[in-house]
Amino acid sequence: MSAVxxxxxxxxxxxxxxxxxxxxxxxxxxxxxxxxxxxxxxxxAVTVVLPRVAGAxxxxxxxxxxxxxxxxxxxxxxxPVDPHELGVGTPITYQFASGLPELVTHRxxxxxxxxxxxxxxxxxxxxxxxxxxxxxxxGQIRGKLWYAIPYMGYVNNWLNGEQRKIxxxxxxxxxxxxxxxxxxxxxxxxxxxxxxxxxx
Numbered sequence: 420m421s422a423v424x425x426x427x428x429x430x431x432x433x434x435x436x437x438x439x440x441x442x443x444x445x446x447x448x449x450x451x452x453x454x455x456x457x458x459x460x461x462x463x464a465v466t467v468v469l470p471r472v473a474g475a476x477x478x479x480x481x482x483x484x485x486x487x488x489x490x491x492x493x494x495x496x497x498x499p500v501d502p503h504e505l506g507v508g509t510p511i512t513y514q515f516a517s518g519l520p521e522l523v524t525h526r527x528x529x530x531x532x533x534x535x536x537x538x539x540x541x542x543x544x545x546x547x548x549x550x551x552x553x554x555x556x557x558g559q560i561r562g563k564l565w566y567a568i569p570y571m572g573y574v575n576n577w578l579n580g581e582q583r584k585i586x587x588x589x590x591x592x593x594x595x596x597x598x599x600x601x602x603x604x605x606x607x608x609x610x611x612x613x614x615x616x617x618x619x
Contacts, residue, residue: 484544
């Protein structure tokens with residue numbers, strides 16, 4: 420009867436466990452989870468974080484007047500601007516009429532200056548055949564277009580008011596939970612590998 424030399428016994432990771440972490444299903448679930456994480460981060464960044472950090476405001480294009488550049492549903496993020504820095508060709512967001520809440524995003528096609536130095540702006544939608552009826556006064560301007568993302572305006576509309584706060588909170592909690600899960604999984608995997616290899 421011969422004795423068994425413990426040094427000849429090499430611990431191995433079960434084949435099934437290795438397959439679970441290298442198979443198609445494992446890779447698919449990992450790719451999907453990372454893609455969802457990236458999408459959530461992007462939505463949070465472009466609709467909330469970047470505008471707030473830059474002092475900008477997100478709006479949604481609702482009509483076809485700015486097609487093809489900015490079709491309905493486009494998110495336009497508008498930054499405050501010195502009116503004297505505006506030039507022909509710049510898209511601006513302004514009150515449709517002074518004192519009214521309705522806003523319009525159209526492109527500047529001409530700039531006029533009165534003898535007293537007061538500026539007014541002639542605007543037109545890219546898809547319109549004529550200039551807007553009334554010149555835009557400086558006090559009506561909310562800012563110039565900073566960046567635009569197609570279809571993201573629908574998301575921005577959905578994330579308004581109290582719903583925005585709730586959704587952002589859920590996303591932040593979800594991301595924090597996901598990060599903790601990933602760290603925990605990595606720690607467990609590392610510990611299991613150390614046990615399988617016989618390391619102390």
